Amino acid sequence: MAEKKYAMILAAGRGERLRPLTDNTPKPLLKAGPRLLIEHHLHSLSTAGFSDVVINIGHLGQQIIDQIGDGSQYQLSIQYSDERNRVLETGGGIFKPLPLLKSENFLVINGDIWTDLDLSTLQVEIDSLAHLVLVSNPVHHLQGDFSLQGNLLHERNNTEPSWTYSGIGVFSHSLFQKCEEERFALAPLLHEHLAEGQITGEVYNGLWFDIGTNERLVELNHLLKNRGKRKG
Numbered sequence: 001m002a003e004k005k006y007a008m009i010l011a012a013g014r015g016e017r018l019r020p021l022t023d024n025t026p027k028p029l030l031k032a033g034p035r036l037l038i039e040h041h042l043h044s045l046s047t048a049g050f051s052d053v054v055i056n057i058g059h060l061g062q063q064i065i066d067q068i069g070d071g072s073q074y075q076l077s078i079q080y081s082d083e084r085n086r087v088l089e090t091g092g093g094i095f096k097p098l099p100l101l102k103s104e105n106f107l108v109i110n111g112d113i114w115t116d117l118d119l120s121t122l123q124v125e126i127d128s129l130a131h132l133v134l135v136s137n138p139v140h141h142l143q144g145d146f147s148l149q150g151n152l153l154h155e156r157n158n159t160e161p162s163w164t165y166s167g168i169g170v171f172s173h174s175l176f177q178k179c180e181e182e183r184f185a186l187a188p189l190l191h192e193h194l195a196e197g198q199i200t201g202e203v204y205n206g207l208w209f210d211i212g213t214n215e216r217l218v219e220l221n222h223l224l225k226n227r228g229k230r231k232g
Contacts, residue, residue, distance in 0.1 A: 005050040006101045007119075009041055010093055010167075011111035012058030012083045026060040028111040029067060030217060033224030037211060038064070041109055042074040048120035050107070054100045056081040056093045090186035094171065095179045104174075110167030114209040114220055122170050125151070125200050129175040129193055132201040134163035135208045145187075146194075146201065153199045155191070163201075166208055 011028040028038035035043070038055075045053060053076050057064050061084050071078030081097035088096055094108055105124040117133065124131045132153065137144045144162025147154045156162040165187075175189065193199050209220045 004052055004103060005048075005107075006052045006054070006103045007045050007050045007107040007109065008054045008056070008094060008097065008101060009038060009109055009111050010056060010090060011038060011064060012056045012061070012087050012093055013112065014059045014087075024060070026057075026063055027211070029063060030211070032114050032211070032217070032220055033227075036067070037114065038068065038111055039074075040114055041111065042068070042071070042076060042078075044117075044119050045107075045109075046075045048118065050076065050119070052077045052079070052100075052102075054079050054081055054097045055111075056083055056088075056097065058083045058087040086183070088181075088183045091176075091179065091184040091189050092182055094186065095176050095184075096181055098173060098176060101173075105170055105172050107168070107170050112211045113167045114207075114211060115166065115168065115204070116207045117166075117168065117204055119168075122168070124170045124172055127198065128200045129172045129198045130190060130200070131170045132190075132199065133166040133168040134201050134203045135166045136203075136205070137162060137164045138210060140210075140212070148201055148203065151200045151202065152197050153190075153194055153201045155194055163203060166204060167210070 013027060029036050032040060053071060055064065055078060057080055065080060068078060079100050083093060107119060107122060141164050144156050145165045147156045147160040147162055190199055209216060211217050211220060
């Protein structure tokens with residue numbers, strides 16, 4: 001029997017910058033082309049050979065449960081990490097359901113991005129605690145997040161190009177071994193381990209969208225509509 005591959009989708013955010021769309025609809029259930037944002041991820045994960053997915057839910061989370069269910073329609077087994085009473089941010093949101101993510105390394109993807117990246121290509125390298133997918137800095141984040149030397153991530157600096165974390169990464173349970181169940185962000189935890197050479201990365205030059213505003217959602221839908229016409 002093939003080893004199970006586990007992934008998590010971060011879907012608990014409020015989506016303030018996408019209001020009023022997110023007043024009555026959780027951000028992952030917004031339409032991107034013919035599918036919901038979260039369905040793009042689920043289809044990509046299923047195609048990439050993942051078997052089990054955890055989705056954390058917060059704002060209007062019951063709608064996500066009602067829409068996605070147990071995942072069988074996507075050939076996945078889906079469980080939910082409930083943060084409706086207290087949203088735990090990115091780090092805390094990953095830490096809480098670690099017992100459900102039963103492989104040593106697991107993929108995490110933000111629910112509010114869209115990409116055509118082949119998720120089957122990603123893995124944590126030996127002696128690494130996390131492997132992040134980086135992209136060129138978008139206009140709304142020109143300073144970037146990290147520098148990259150070979151495949152090792154470093155603090156961004158003035159002598160090397162900087163890159164933006166795409167919201168896609170493969171993480172080891174070991175990264176979280178000193179954490180506790182509380183509200184905390186992922187970025188400071190990653191920065192703690194940069195100097196030790198324990199965080200690796202790669203640059204993806206394909207399509208990637210951060211759906212943080214209505215304008216970016218419109219831009220993505222325009223792209224997907226034109227792609228659909230070309231395929232038709």
